[in-house]
Amino acid sequence: MQAAVGQEMVLRMDQTLRRWLPDAQHKLAACWLDAPHELAGGAGCGISLAALDRALAGLDLAEILPAALARAVRKRQLSFLAGRLCAERALAELGYSNGAVGRTESGVPQWPDGLVGSITHHGEAAYAVAAFASGYAALGIDSERLARPSAAQSIRSLCCTEREIQAWLGPRDDTVAETLIFSAKEAGYKAIYPLLGRFVDFSEFEVQALDWQAGRLTLAPTEKSGLLGRMRPFRVRFRCAGAEVHTIVSERGSLFVA
Template sequence: MRPLSFLGQDVVVAQGPIPPHPLPLFPEEAACIVRAIPKRRREFAAGRWYARRALAQLGVPAAPLLPGPDRAPRWPAGVVGSIAHSDTICIAAVAWRERVQALGVDAEPWQPLDAELWPLIGTPCELGWLMRQPPRLRGYLARALFSAKEATYKCQYPLTGAPLDFPDLEVALDPPGGRFTVTFRRSPDAGFPAGASLCGALLVHAGHIVTGLVLRPGAVPPPTTS
């Protein structure tokens, strides 16, 4: 699996397949999933494995990555990170907090999203845009919209603690450019005013749509004006 570097030079990304048996864990980590089903154990272990590979590239020694109350990993001091997985692959991204305020990644199988789900994730503007696309592409683009919103949620949540819904975000995709723009329709926090827009990255990789959003210090923009 070729390496990923789509989030910029300040972000280290490690990724690979989720094997049929759990990868090694620290005892403290294993204790967190002792009652989990096998699938969850494999995903949890892969997330920690690839996160440690990414952290090693920052020079951070291997140590347990325990979940917090919200189940997200508690990263080492001075580090921000995000983990994403599907049933078959796992991606971990990390960076120094002095360079990156927050980040979020997501990975979804590159398969059409069922049409009955589109109204649940899309705003009227997004749904109108989807219907103007070639019919054979609409399900794939809906999947990309879903993934971009997931990455955005994971980026903003450590800063705001806000449980945003899909309609709270509006995404404009630019697949040829490998980019997307996300606009906050509802403010989760004073740092993300309604109307503020951020730019993320996307690519198709290993049979998946992979999206990521990197927030650099002081990069939250003011709301856009019409």
């Protein structure tokens, strides 16, 4: 089965891989990771990129990936492939063993009818979740490695509002708070992009409440978004695990104010 989106045809990655590597399933067995993003009624998993690289050593990934990825560096090819393999596995867990995830020309994943999902990757792993669209009005995930101090400074200036800097940054002497705000906004962006259909700047949403103990925060539209009174604040759940920060937006009800 294949998904057609715009000019892009995205094949089922696991099937395509098996055509080139008949024992792919066996090799992939060592690559899977548990899903760090909890999603009630949904499915998710991860892949170690180093393990996938070892498993596919010698295979030219340009042969199996969509044209847009053919000239990408191997690291990017691996992260794309890993994200799709996770997405297909999550879909299979929901009973869609023939589900392919398409891709628009601008890189937005296109899930099979009736399903929603989200993909993320950082330098070491890729993750994906999927669920029935009837259960979730907005779904987005993100995973980040903890920012280095130099990158944390960039996050402050590029991704945080003045109010966020005052309210949430400072008490911790590590970079978790900066990484978390960045990750929460990325997950939020993936969740609301399908609803708004436009780019959303980091200054258009703001962390309004942050509960470190419960692993929850709220993202609310700012005046700059033009969404005040039209879109309600929504929750981001998070987990800080070792050097990784994982965030998920999984809203069941509509984000739009009636």
